[in-house]
Amino acid sequence: MTTFLNRQRRTAEFVFLQSLKALLLAAVALLLCACSTRQLLLQGVADELASQDQTSENDLLLARESSAFYLKLSESVLRQTPGHLPLAQAVAGGFTQYAYAFVAFEADRIEAKDARQAQVLRERAARLYRRAQRHALAALEQQTPGFAKALANPDARQWPMLQAEQIGVAYWAAASWGGLISLSKDDPDTVADLPLAVRLASLAWHGRPDYGGGALASLMGSFELARPGGSSVKAQGYFDQAIELGGGKNAGAFVAKAEGMALPSGDRAAFESLLRQALLAAAARSDLSNEVMRARAQWLLDSADDLF
Secondary structure, X not given: OHHHHHHHHHHHHHHHHHHHHHHHHHHHHHHHOOHHHHHHHHHHHHHHHHHOOOOOOOOHHHHHHHHHHHHHHHHHHHHHOOOOHHHHHHHHHHHHHHHHHHHHHHHHHHOOOOHHHHHHHHHHHHHHHHHHHHHHHHHHHHHOXXXXXXXXXXXXXXXXXXXXXXXXXXXXXXXXXXXXXXXXXXXXXXXXXXXXXXXXXXXXXXXXXOHHHHHHHHHHHHHHHHOOOOOHHHHHHHHHXXXXXXXXXXXXXXXXXXHHHHHHHOOHHHHHHHHHHHHHHHHHOOOHHHHHHHHHHHHHHHOXXXXX
């Protein structure tokens, strides 16, 4: 049985890599085409890359090894098709998830043993978050000229309106922005952008509060706690809504509430209860996001004595 499963995995990896190689060859071939034909081919490659489902993989090591090539190729194509919203969403989401799952989380895990290396990793994670944020905002600006200026306008009546197809890009722009700010406490200019990140998330929230099966609601809860004058009661409402929207199968919603509410308040019982619920949620639905959160939930449980 083990041999059979290994053979299946190798076959899946081969098919995936062959698909990516084909996309790379197509991208290189674009350089040899006439302008109009080249643009059509670029759009086709962008469509194909955007349609690749990177979230169903539940093997973190395999996801880490395969995502770098996918992200670099997708980013190169996106630079040639900046208004392609589905690809911009995939690229921004990919860089954000990579930064969180494979860089920032590793920094948290090794900090007690190697604080200097943890700082190096956090600086890298911040760069990846910024990369994701810039791609997402550039796509929104391409689709809606003047988007950034309108977002920064203090008059709420001038804030941009998000179209339905822009919600996903806006979510990843806000999420990556929040990640960047959280790792930039010594950079006042970056921290000063928090109200803009919160505003962008709020625009997405008003457009589609159920986005991501609770992912946007969790982000709203985290932002509510982070913003000056934020309400813990309101944040808890967001986290509870995230759990409800996830149908008990979104491990991230439980982890977000545990770290955002129970840990700061010193409620160890609630903290551990939420993390155990996260483990159950991850077992109920096996995908990349839940596997990342399963690993984080288990690490937090194992670290509880140091956290309380």
